Amino acid sequence: xxxxxxEDIQVVKERDPAARTTLEILLCYPGLHAVWFxxxxxxxxxxxxxxxxxxLSHVGRFLxxxxxxxxxxxxxxxxxxxxxxxxxxxxxxxxxxxxLYQGVTLGGVSLERTKRHPTLGNNIVVxxxxxxxxxxxxxxxxxxGASSVVVTDVPPGTTVVGIPxxxxxxxxxxxEQQITLHHERIADPVDxxxxxxxxRLGAVEQTLRQRAEGERGADEALSRAVGARDYEx
Numbered sequence: 430x431x432x433x434x435x436e437d438i439q440v441v442k443e444r445d446p447a448a449r450t451t452l453e454i455l456l457c458y459p460g461l462h463a464v465w466f467x468x469x470x471x472x473x474x475x476x477x478x479x480x481x482x483x484x485l486s487h488v489g490r491f492l493x494x495x496x497x498x499x500x501x502x503x504x505x506x507x508x509x510x511x512x513x514x515x516x517x518x519x520x521x522x523x524x525x526x527x528x529l530y531q532g533v534t535l536g537g538v539s540l541e542r543t544k545r546h547p548t549l550g551n552n553i554v555v556x557x558x559x560x561x562x563x564x565x566x567x568x569x570x571x572x573x574g575a576s577s578v579v580v581t582d583v584p585p586g587t588t589v590v591g592i593p594x595x596x597x598x599x600x601x602x603x604x605e606q607q608i609t610l611h612h613e614r615i616a617d618p619v620d621x622x623x624x625x626x627x628x629r630l631g632a633v634e635q636t637l638r639q640r641a642e643g644e645r646g647a648d649e650a651l652s653r654a655v656g657a658r659d660y661e662x
Contacts, residue, residue, distance in 0.1 A: 433505065437461055440506045444528055460509030460529075463495035470499035501535075504551070509533075511557075518546035524569070530557040538563040538580075550585065 441454045441461060448454050454461065466489025474482035482499035490496045494513040497503075501517050504525035509515055511531035517523075520543075521535045533555050537545035547561045550568050556575030561567065568585030577594040587596045 440508050459493035460512035463493040467497040474499035520544045521546040522548040524551035526552045528554045532558040534560045536562050
């Protein structure tokens with residue numbers, strides 16, 4: 430238990446440059462408090478005390494602004510930075526070393542009592558305001574851009590952005606920029622699509638100009654040939 434708490438504090442120090450002291454982390458990080466509330470509520474849930482688990486999770490929500498259903502399964506070194514407005518549904522499964530920012534929703538799209546919430550692998554970063562909906566799988570090392578809406582599986586190591594979220598490649602090959610999710614370094618899929626259209630239109634225009642010039646040249650040659658024949662006659 431103490432080892433797990435120590436890991437929780439250490440991951441805050443590693444992931445948040447604003448964290449200064451252990452005391453500050455213990456007192457001023459609602460994302461950390463929400464995780465601790467969830468562990469206790471999840472223990473009650475697994476023990477069959479589901480109402481007690483829901484009540485404790487509700488207390489945690491009231492105090493932290495973060496809603497985590499006690500049925501959700503969460504791995505080690507899970508960190509919610511800032512945290513306000515985060516919602517994690519009942520059948521969500523989260524691996525180890527996952528980072529969520531504020532306003533993230535791991536939600537369901539079905540009313541059936543089945544697996545209806547996302548499954549996140551290990552070492553994943555989910556940007557502020559992102560929505561991951563349905564029983565989709567997010568592969569290890571994936572990055573979800575801020576305000577993205579994910580409704581399909583994301584392969585391991587992939588960065589996705591947009592509505593709906595689409596895979597993109599970061600500008601450059603530095604792995605650190607993936608981990609920190611610098612959005613100014615992430616390629617814009619819409620910008621890429623427009624650039625591709627512009628490039629294609631440029632190629633078409635060039636082809637049309639070449640054809641027009643060729644036809645003008647042929648017409649001029651024909652005119653000269655006809656004029657020469659008339660002169661001879």
